[in-house]
Amino acid sequence: MNKINELFKKDLKVANIGLDSFYKDLKSQKIEAIHVDFKPPARGNKKMASLLSRLK
């Protein structure tokens, strides 16, 4: 069950969600990373976000 110790034996593959600089730091160290271009759901439009949540 302990996935933490499994992780210690693998290559890190990082999803960077947020600050671009953290992604660039990882890339500069040749670490496998993907930058997720996070945007607030429905571009922060509250009405749309609430409509979407009703469909979930």
Add this chain to the structure above:
Amino acid sequence: MVTERIDRANKEALDRILKAQPTIVGIGRAIDDIPGMTEKTILHAGPPVKWEDMSGPLKGAIIGGLLYEGIAKSEEEAVEIAESGQITFDSCHHHNAVGPMAGVVTPSMPVWIVKNKAFDNYAYCTLNEGLGKVLRYGAYSKEVIDRLLWMENTLAPILKEAIQLSGEIDLKSILSQILQMGDEGHNRNKAGTSLLIRELAPYIVETDFSTESKRDVLKFMNSNDHFFLNVSMPACKCTMDPLGEIKYSTVVYTMARNGTEFGIRVAGLGNKWFTAEAEVIDGLYFPGFSMDDANRDIGDSCITETTGIGGFAMATSLPIVKFVGGTPKDALNYTLSMYEITEGENDIYKIPALDFRGTPTGIDVRKVVETGIAPIINTGIAHKDPGVGQVGAGLVRPPMKCFEDALEDFVLSLEEEGLL
């Protein structure tokens, strides 16, 4: 519960897109073949629009159409007739038809007849006139009208007979091939045009027309890289039309612009249009022109993107991305970003540069609103004044409002049914 219902409907929508079998079955005439067409009907691209709200190129194309039909003898008279209310203007999409740019269809115009053999429905589109001063960009000078007449009297009859000789032509296999040959099916049609000529040439030669006419027809097709566009469009149109009645589906089955407004229709919401002011395109302009000369986004050609090719398949057509100063990697990224807003992937239309992944297919309104990523469209740019023609090409996205309004309406319709 509601999510499952929607997901099931969207799966059905994707399934219908994938099952479609668009096939050229012949050449017809608008008045004879297009449903609901009358002697006094003129169809145009995009959502419905009144004469007074039409943009320059659409008005120009209608003037040209009236001159071509002989309904008007002069520009002034054409305007008078258009204003008088004696002509019924309607959206191509209401008549199983599509048209590039202004998309004007008048009764006498010859049309491609494309059949979706999986669902037995048809789509219609006029024949492509070539580049430069042409009706679809709102030009209506004598050379434009003369060319239309030649198309009616020489091009169409020869093509019609050639198709009768060759038998129907499967468009699905041609579309899948051209995506591997550098076309994306919307703004680059070199491969498609070439393959179509290959299909037709032996039979054109076999027709009973004069050598001169046959040579003119072949030359005409060969001189126009976009000849295939007017075939890929109805192929996509007849692919999408069977989605129009899928209840609870949030998949977009129409995107179209009339030069004033951009409109979309959603499978679960039937024939209702959701519109917003169309964008002005920031693209690559021909020498002598700039964004100031541009008309707002116009044409039904984004039916290709609706089906998952065109801008969605940009990764197959790397040269296209230069229109916005991008790089081949940008082209790949444009396609990759469309997977974020689509229901699934095409099983036949594949992208070599993405390890033959299927094109992103079936725009989901929910995903567009949630991610804030609007569909990407490759398009030509028309001059805002009638009669001038194309001034550039570029990439454009629909206004987000169309999708937001559609989502709101969709939620409302579920509420009315007591499902929310």
Add this chain to the structure above:
Amino acid sequence: MMKVCHEIRKNTYYDSVTLMLISKELKKMEGIKEALVGMATDLNKELAEMINISSEDIKSASPNDFFVSVLCHESIEKEIILDKVDKLLNEKKKESSLDYRPATLDSALKYEPNLNLALISVPGKYAAGEARKALNKGLHVMLFSDNVSMEDERKLKELASEKGLLMMGPDCGTAIINNVPLAFANVVKKGNIGVVGASGTGTQEVTVLIDRLGEGVSQVIGTGGRDLKKEIGGIMMLDGLKSLLEDDETSVIVLISKPPHKDVAKKVLEEVKKSNKPIVVNFIGGDKKEIEDHGGYFAKNLEDAAYMAVNLLRDKEDTPNYEEIEKMAKMEAAQIGSNQKYMRGLFTGGTLADEAMKIFMNHMDVYSNIPLKPDLKLLDIHKSIKDTCIDLGDDDFTVGKPHPMIDPSNRVERLLKEKEDESVAVVLMDFVLGYGSNEDPVGEMIPSIIEAKKAFEDRGQYLSVVGSICGTENDPQDYKKSKKRLEDIGVVVMPSNAQAARLTSSILKLLRGGSCE
């Protein structure tokens, strides 16, 4: 006067989009009014005609011919234009832009299904949601974001614990997993000391010192600052500790935290008691006896923790060189004027400020925005009094501004303000290197240090500037170079924050005649 010049090249093909771009570029050239570079298709010929730059040659050219036609000032030579065209035609494109950036974690996973850790730094109100999605997808999480509610934190950590995943944070600034520094972390040698830390800069300082003492780290797990509060119950520290106990690469373990809630401390120490690996515990101000009763090794500060861990690993008894510090203190004190008495600590790392204040605590009162005792709180945080230590990374200073580890401009201003105070004798500073931090934290401060020292000199005084650099030789900013640049302008650079504080304390003692009251 304008002229038209043109050129035709027979049977030369370029694609139309390239040529349109070249037309556009040419038009930007000084003195060129219109430019058309294209294949001689009917459309292009018509365009040339329309903008009045056509010619008989162009009119008769075929679609397989390439032409250039330009309307320009008569002083411009045709060769220059053609050179430009050729240059543009043959131009090598710069390496194309960005890698694909998916919009959501879901699509990132479709793109790369083997992602195993999410580093999340989105605004607080979205942070918990993104972390939950990542955990549910089976990813370990490092949550850098703050402003996450205590309840969300507990739920996230319970979810992670249930799934056997790391849930580092919220407000987790530092971690080194599989020797990859994440967020704010240093490039520390690979080794056999495992760290679980609830303090970002505290963890950085300990790992940097381990590196400087010649050892390295196996894993450095951050927990976020609130993990050992009662509401959270130390979930991440307990899971982190357990994973290090099971990790073959880890021989010695260091736990770092601010004083934990007593129930939580007990829970953690119960685990320590069961451990078969030596565990150094630095619960800043923690109960020495309780820790030792549970078989842990009590460390009184960050430096002590690093030394203990290294000594346990090597079975040795190294300590900092205290005699050397006294010698240096005498040298500095000798230069300081008799009217100068006070110390000003200007810190970018909160835990480092805290550590320094604990070292001063026994013989002097230190005012602060984060004081050790409530009555030592500065009334106006922007104005130092007597002996003052400022944490410039505290919320008071960072509203609407980046953290001083990223942008030290607040500290530059503060130093320039301190220099006006004639009673100041010593300025104490930290410099945090590593990923996440400013590209050159030392370089950002140097001009203001020179200016401050000069202001004292101009008054016939001497300002002692004592610093320590939290960084390693392999950090992108380079510890050695940074150290040399500071020494070159007269800064006394100590090997640790604790020693810098100790030196400062010794200087002050000497100035005050052995008494610090």
